[in-house]
Amino acid sequence: MRKKLLIGLSLVSLLALGGCSANSKESTSKVKHVGVLQLVQHPSLDKSYTGFKKGLKEGGYVEGKNVKFDYQNAQNSQDNLKSMSDKLVKDRPDLLLGIATPAAQSLANATTTIPTVVTAVTDLKAAKLVKSNEKPGGNITGTHDMGPIEKQVELLLSIVPKAKKIGIMYNAGESNSKIQADRALKVLKKAGVEAVVKTANSTNDVQQATETLASSTDGIYIPTDNTFASAAEIIGKVAKEKKIPVVAGAVDQVKTGGLATLGIDFEEIGVQTGRMAAKILDGKAKPADIPVEAPKTLKLYVNKEMAQALGINPTSIKAPK
Incomplete structure (x- = not known):
């Protein structure tokens, strides 16, 4: 009788272990x-x-x-x-x-x-x-x-309404950036404003491109470009030194190194x-x-610290209609 009981308990234990194994497998598969x-x-x-x-x-x-x-x-x-x-x-x-x-x-x-x-x-x-x-x-x-590239360029032109030249910076190796830059060029051409384009293949080239445009244009537009986003602090430093407004494609770029955007x-x-x-x-x-x-969702973002550095009243910057 005792032998049968032991066998029965062993079978129950095996079934229980089997059940645990099955449950574990089911849990893992989830x-x-x-x-x-x-x-x-x-x-x-x-x-x-x-x-x-x-x-x-x-x-x-x-x-x-x-x-x-x-x-x-x-x-x-x-x-x-x-x-x-x-x-x-x-x-x-x-x-x-x-x-x-x-x-x-x-x-x-x-x-x-x-x-x-x-x-x-x-x-x-x-x-x-x-x-x-x-x-x-x-x-x-x-x-x-x-993003609303047309609106972003319009935003920049509203900040510098007498602009004759606007700079555009991007990495030509990023197809996504070229698409945006081409659209920005069309908007500037339609507005009768000359566009000056500078490209950079790496973050090492960003400072030189920014300094060149800051010295020869009235404002700079940067699309949502990964190379330039990675160097936003460098851009911001140059922008403050040269007193040049920068409108970028993304809010985070502006927070670190730009003036304003209607961004994503x-x-x-x-x-x-x-x-x-x-x-x-x-x-x-x-x-x-x-x-x-x-x-x-899109939102107007103004970097108040940058606006102050450029001598611009942040409340004067409005989203284009």
């Missing part, structure tokens, strides 16, 4: 793996990632509970972009996130099957990431950061992207069928 590739570290892109996590959390995915992240920062290196993309894809995550156009393109080159969302990308179609914004058609969707909230577009990602991880939608989203 943890989603998200691979993240960010082009470079600067406030706008950092906030995009912060917002992405918030958007995922809204959708029920909490870091340390049911989602884990493999975060890679390429520090603006093409070699790093490729090697990091290959590593992330090799690990077969449930989802990929690309932050900034070059990072998104690098992931697109690495996989056509793993669901991917992107943010802080100026034009997904022009970057050949989607077939169309309405119907992406592949494994990629996300949010774009194309990068954290908010990150949140929008996170919400998309949650739907994909839930299995409720596929990137191919999720339309690309535009920024939902």
Whole structure:
């Protein structure tokens, strides 16, 4: 009788262990793996990632509970972009996130099957990431950061209404920046203002480009360019010394080194992207069928400290109608 009892207890124990194993496996399977590739570290892109996590959390995915992240920062290196993309894809995550156009393109080159969302990308179609914004058609969707460039240039011209020359600075190696710069050129041409363009391939060239334009123009416009955003402090220092107003494409650029902008909230577009990602991880939608989203919020931001340094009343700066 005792022998039968021992056998019975052993069977119960085995079944219990089996159940625990099954539960553990089920629990593990619920943890989603998200691979993240960010082009470079600067406030706008950092906030995009912060917002992405918030958007995922809204959708029920909490870091340390049911989602884990493999975060890679390429520090603006093409070699790093490729090697990091290959590593992330090799690990077969449930989802990929690309932050900034070059990072998104690098992931697109690495996989056509793993669901991917992107943010802080100026034009997904022009970057050949989607077939169309309405119907992406592949494994990629996300949010774009194309700001109101016409309004931003108008803002600068309202600050310097007698301007004869306006400088434009960007990295010609970033396709997203060239798209914006070309649009800004058209606005200036229409306004009858001469444009002077300076490009920089790295942050090491930013100071010289800024000093050159600050000495030869009445104001400077900078699109949402990652190279110049990374060197915003340098730009701000030159702007103060030369008493030159700078309007940039993003609020964070202006906070550090500009005068004003009608700009994008990068954290908010990150949140929008996170919400998309949650739907994909839930299995409720596929990137191919999720339309690309535009920024939902824009705001006028004036750097009061910079305005004071330039002798401008910050309350005199108004958003164009």
